[in-house]
Amino acid sequence: MIAMQKQLLLDTHKRILPYIHNTPVLKSRSISKIAGAELYFKCENFQRMGAYKMRGATNAILQLSGEARSRGVVTHSSGNFAQALSLAAKSLGVKAYIVMPTSAPRIKIKAVESYGGIISLCEPTLIAREAGSDKIQKETGATFIHPSNDDEVILGQGTAALELLTEIPDLDTIITPVGGGGLIAGTALAAHYFGNNCRVIGAEPFEADDAYRSLISGKIEGNESTNTIADGLKTVLGDRNFPIIQKYVDSIIRVSEDEIISAMHLIWERMKIIVEPSSAVALAAVLREKEIFDGLKVGIIISGGNVDLEQLPF
């Protein structure tokens, strides 16, 4: 587990700040009214490449030695982390090898290409992805960077909550979506060290509720199926982030697909900002369990805004 020192988060933030945006915190009078709570949206959809993953990817590369950087980095991802690692690497003059499944949407492959990622396509199974990335590591000496189960990635993702708490220090709760666990683990560390008794709650689709079940069973659970529109939340926790989540996360709220779509529609309609389904999961959780948040100051991490505009659910 990460050496839990406040200073680590501050150093991380200072390290990555030249390469990321300190994103705005927005409020919505009408959504706060609907929720019965004072909501603060940390808008990582306005982050570079459209998601918080830019933070962790940048930090992981910056922590490599000069020699390691010269050999490049590699990951397997079909989602935002592929884009984040590509753009972070490009900003730092490093090669990024990205293993993507042949099933990845054309739009995501094109995005990775546009950020300069070097793509290898593989069969859409975890085994094929890992084999593809192992092969690249052996051939090039590139360093493997995991999208969520990596200490430097976790610290990087935690800087979003660090910025949020710097701006709104007296939040009662921060809620984030839970996918691979990097965002919520980093958020939990930031809330622990920089919050004022600030609770952290996770939000997850019923259709991919591995974190909910993992916290109950005390071990990392998988998902039998992941039939959710929140495509960023299909992954499972890892051994680096799970202990942090166990220690510092209060609870996980699960939401239905209808609740996710309806929360996404509400944010688009009232706030005029584009958020991806995975981000809407956090607001959906607040609206589902209103009594928990009644009258509180609640921070919501809007994780990203990368949506295929031709494939909207409404």
Add this chain to the structure above:
Amino acid sequence: MIAMQKQLLLDTHKRILPYIHNTPVLKSRSISKIAGAELYFKCENFQRMGAYKMRGATNAILQLSGEARSRGVVTHSSGNFAQALSLAAKSLGVKAYIVMPTSAPRIKIKAVESYGGIISLCEPTLIAREAGSDKIQKETGATFIHPSNDDEVILGQGTAALELLTEIPDLDTIITPVGGGGLIAGTALAAHYFGNNCRVIGAEPFEADDAYRSLISGKIEGNESTNTIADGLKTVLGDRNFPIIQKYVDSIIRVSEDEIISAMHLIWERMKIIVEPSSAVALAAVLREKEIFDGLKVGIIISGGNVDLEQLPF
């Protein structure tokens, strides 16, 4: 024509500021790169009720006497001004009577209702709208407020550019969409008094190019048809705003429907903000006539973000 004094705009801004948002100015690295110019987006899609029209409506009501306010205000509009007048009136404890055509989208009628507007439906012709609003004026003594051809409305709309120029004083050009002429006339006054040789350019669909033709002919021209997705730009100029436009607006650029949709898609995709088609017309004009804007600092008024999410063009 308006008495053209710098002070009038400053007074207007001070008057309405408690009731409106000073909206953010956003930049987009990637869209500026595509345009070959430094673009500053004044985001009136984040304005209260989602459009700049809140400014003019608020100012028009605030300039009424207490007695006139007690009798209420009336307008005919199927679009953003109906919502703006309703919300501005509600904020100020004034009744707003709104004459809307039976053809108005259900979503717009519901929005006006939600802001407390008192709706009268009429046949979808200008004659029926005017008759409906005349009748209400006679019966209630309410003051008619025109959506764009009213000095106080024009001054109110000009405060968006005033805020933009306060934040970015050295803009070379400001570009706005042109519908009824209130926004561009107010913007032209603000640029004249507060800009540093800042040009104002209008943007209009080819399908509703009345302002373009009016500037050529020297008189207010109508539209034979208005087959455009930019539903806020179907109206024509008026005798209060046309002289200001003639005097202070540099030129009008016309764009195709495809260019509007493509600019709207670009803003949604890259900036992660929701803008309505009428707003995208301004960026479409910059992208169509790149050589005019090459290397310049260009302000773009994003007029609003009220879109029916179930009826998107992509």
